[in-house]
């Protein structure tokens with residue numbers, strides 16, 4: 001990453017770095033035993049390429065994202081560094097973390113009637129050798145390759161670490177699986193991505209990464225951030241709908257929409273405490289999906305998913321704070337994701353009414 005590339009963003013960067021360094025200073029050191037277990041792992045329902053299935057997700061604890069630890073402080077909404085070790089850790093721990101999660105869940109996976117997608121998260125870049133070494137990557141791929149029930153694999157990386165050689169090596173082991181590399185694009189708009197999110201990523205570099213993946217028969221999953229800081233609801237709807245349509249044109253395989261939830265010690269948390277940021281309304285997300293998908297057949301060529309963290313809480317995507325209101329929305333969104341049928345949201349639009357809709361309509365251009 002060129003250090004000169006994003007230095008015009010000084011005020012935002014300085015602010016993000018302040019939050020980052022104070023949170024790092026307050027962090028406690030992990031015990032050796034903690035390093036042998038992942039941050040978290042779970043199995044839950046998910047959408048596979050052509051049908052409903054299950055996800056087996058593992059969050060590995062590594063040194064942390066190089067972008068967050070570097071001179072530019074990382075992304076404005078991100079607090080993942082909280083789960084990282086900051087210092088380099090012995091790679092045996094990473095192997096132990098992965099093995100631990102797999103051992104705990106392997107019986108559930110093999111005895112389940114449905115097929116699985118495995119998602120390896122490390123809140124950074126799977127292809128960054130500083131976080132995960134080549135040998136560890138190989139170990140993880142070989143273990144995954146040996147489980148026939150796992151049909152799909154997702155790993156995530158900043159584009160800086162995606163190389164032809166790494167993709168080739170991965171596919172030589174995972175040749176019988178469908179593999180996606182997930183990239184945090186957040187929006188197709190360079191200005192919003194770099195000025196407001198401080199992503200340090202240009203769209204043209206994303207396009208280069210896509211080409212590299214396509215060349216190696218690797219699928220692409222793009223993360224879109226729904227309602228980045230400094231956008232109101234209406235602008236967020238437009239930004240995300242345009243992004244979905246552009247990515248569909250580019251034949252991206254999967255679009256994963258992440259409605260912003262407030263991470264601890266992030267710049268967005270600071271804005272939130274000052275009442276300068278409100279997480280998105282469900283109404284906006286649904287409007288955006290309807291706008292992007294209604295009048296064309298986007299969903300026949302691209303999988304669109306969204307599994308919002310903190311949904312229904314003050315810090316995550318929510319309407320009013322009434323339980324029924326948010327639960328209705330969460331259910332409709334889940335149905336849409338699992339079936340890939342936009343009617344799940346249209347049906348919801350017709351059947352649901354809560355008093356907060358009026359408030360939302362009055363405010364959506366201002367909050």
Ligand code: SF4
Nearest residue numbers: 065068074075078123
């Ligand atoms: S969002 Fe991703 S790239 Fe940005 S700082 Fe967090 S982990 Fe790093």
Ligand SMILES: [Zn+2]
Nearest residue numbers: 320325354356
């Ligand atoms: Zn409501």
